[in-house]
Amino acid sequence: MSEKVTDVEKQELPSENKKDAVRLTKREVVRSFWRWTFFSHANYNYERLQATGVIHALSPVFKHLYGNDEAQMKEALQRHMQFFNTEPHFGGAILGMTIAMEEEKANGAPITSETINGLKTGLMGPLAGIGDTLWQGTLIPILLSFTIGFASKGNILMGPVLFAVLHLAIIWGIGYWSWMQGYNLGKEGIAKVLQGSLLPTVMTFAQSMGPIVIGALSATFVKVSSPLKFHLGKSMMKVQSGILDKLVLGLLPLLITLLAYYLLKRKFKPTTVLLILVIVGLVGGIFYII
Amino acid sequence: MTIHLWQAFLIGVVYYLGQMGSPWVSLAGTHTIMRPLVNGALVGLIMGDPVKGTIYGAAIQLPFLAWIGAGGSVPMDTALAGTLGTALGMASNVSPSVAITLAVPISLIGTMIWVLHMTVDITFVHMADAAAEKGNLSRINFLHVWPPQITMFIFSVVPAMLASYFGAGPVKAVIGSLNGTPLHVLTVIGGILPALGIAMNLRAMNGKGTLVFFLLGFMIAVYSKLPILPIAVFAVIVAYIYTTLFLKNGSENA
Structure with a gap:
């Protein structure tokens, strides 16, 4: 396994050196995270849900990578106009990975639009299922039932204020961690993922786990x-x-x-x-x- | 207690900020403000008695404790329930428990605002498609924020403002006239609509045996009545076993 990886790295190095390296800085990655955290659902709709939210969030990345290349910019924008829907905080890892893939692609790695969208769609369902369960299904009810007792007695500080502070701190913390984790994993692992057996493994895992959770959600919500x-x-x-x-x-x-x-x-x-x-x-x- | 026009407007703004998608306080922020526990306190603040508002908000929060909006569907509009329920409850000086009975049907009617804005937003996606073909990033960013948000601001602020300004009487009359079959139909539709979000998620998976796994999760949930979290753990186990076996067979064939 490890031998294979070094092989891949050796193969890829020359092709990377041919192009002028366009590397992202932490600034673009973090700015994208905040744009996503605030604007993910600004144009939420029944047809493609968070599609334009992805483009809005990743704007700093696109500008940095494709700012001087109109053709590649067009391709990137059309690539991400696809249906996308996930739980934005846990699912932020997907977009962190997407950023890493875009960065590799801009530097000449053989990544197609289909690969990027395959990863996005393959992971969005499972992460939405897990994320919504942990966030809206678990964290919020726990925080609410803890603070509602104070609130019903008219305690503003221990009621609504504490709920808001705890909720935002926990969820933004998870969102940031997940985003950066996704980016770093993507950066380190893209070559591994593309050549090795990790992508099919992750996809198969996600495609079998996701529907089970969705089945359970459907039993609860419909x-x-x-x-x-x-x-x-x-x-x-x-x-x-x-x-x-x-x-x-x-x-x-x-x-x-x-x-x-x-x-x-x-x-x-x-x-x-x-x-x-x-x-x-x-x-x-x-x-x-x- | 009467509600002045400026107060009614601010109550409408609180409702707008608690609409999923209004970006100014972040998504987690709207998920904070949409809880009656929080927006009740804000409405109370606007009406000059935040303590009383908090008490009303906490009461209205109770039927929505386990509320969840996922996969593009919002089964009940808790933000409208909390803001209007608190405002009308405080204005007509009824007990918090009466405010609950007012708030629950309001939450069902409020989902129409959500459906409306989720549908109208599709227009802006198609405009964004055209911009993407031209490689115009800043136009997509504009389309993503301003047209949908201005629409949503009007859709949210106007009804919430009018309802709180004209008071509990007309709202009760509207709800009363909906009683019986119309409310039944609204409840039925509210129960069916989550199927779309779920089906879209399922469609997006698009893997081998998606429906079989879906059926497994559905049946476990229906017959065991277990909460989602333990079922998710079962799902991890099943997925692990399946992935191991499936990929092993796959590599043997290759």
């Missing part, structure tokens, strides 16, 4: 049940508890999620799918089917 009931002779038959729950628990949420997934797979735009879901809810709700 809430559909049927209030239908009908008379069978003397007894009343409730569709939800009498039939559906006996078949498979959570059948309706599962079907709705699979419908949305199927439509997206058939290249329906997310907004169209949204409209279809709203119509399903409207019709189902008006007739009290769901």
Whole structure:
């Protein structure tokens, strides 16, 4: 394993020396982090979610690397206009790595747009699943339940103020650490990742772990049940508890999620799918089917 | 207690700052201000009694303790619930528990503002596409911040300001008129919409056996009723085993 790596480094060195090295300084990486921390969701939307947020955040990097090369700048901007959505603090590691990959690419490493987007999309789901679980699902409820007791007695300092301070300190701390960690890992490991077995390993791992967590999230968040009931002779038959729950628990949420997934797979735009879901809810709700 | 127009405007601004995506206090900042615990105190400050606001905010926070907005969906608008619930509760001098019953339906109606702004923002993405083709970075940065934020400011401030200015009466009337089927439909749609975000995330994974793993996670959660965190640990274990076996087979074939 280690022999392979040194081989790769030897191969890559000459090609790097051919080009004028454009190296990023810590300043661009840190500025990108703060831009992301504040502006990640400024243009959040149903079609591509954080796509323009990525470009906005990575602007200092793009300017530094591609400022004098219009063709490469165009390519970079179009590359990152792709759908992107993750939990921004834990998921910051992905963009840290992306910065490292862009830096290597600008210096002549054989990294394609597909590789960069593959890494982004491969990791965004799992990190969003983990990040949202740890942040919104765990940290915030814990902080809230700790401070809410003080607040209900009118204690501003130990209530809202303490909640705000702890929350921001912890989440910004995690976000910064994750971002820099991603960048450093990317810088050291890109050659390893590209040539070795780490990328397929990470991708396979992420692509199997992510859907499991998402499945669990879907069971928690998608809430559909049927209030239908009908008379069978003397007894009343409730569709939800009498039939559906006996078949498979959570059948309706599962079907709705699979419908949305199927439509997206058939290249329906997310907004169209949204409209279809709203119509399903409207019709189902008006007739009290769901 | 009456709410003056300038106070109503500031309450609207607090609501805007607590809308996910308003960048001026950072994302973690909006996730702080969107909690009724925090925005209740801010509304109280605007209305001249931060202590009372904190008490109302803490009460309204209770039904939203485990609230989570993920994958592009916001099941309930806790920022509107907290700001309006506190403002109207304090203005009409009802008990904090009555403010809760006012706040919960408000949180459902508020999600419409979110859906609206998530949809309108798509326009700016398409404009950004055109800018990307020309390599115009600064135009994308402009499109990313100003048009969506001005739209969101208007979408957020105007309804919150009007609702707090005209007081609890009209708001109660609106909610009352929604009672029954309209509110049921809103709740149903609110329950269905997270499916889109989840499906988009799933689609983005695009790996081998995505649906099988998804089904596994879903079934574990439904039948065991375990919280997400232990399920995530199971997921790590399954992914480890699968990755080890899958890649081993892959390299043998190669």
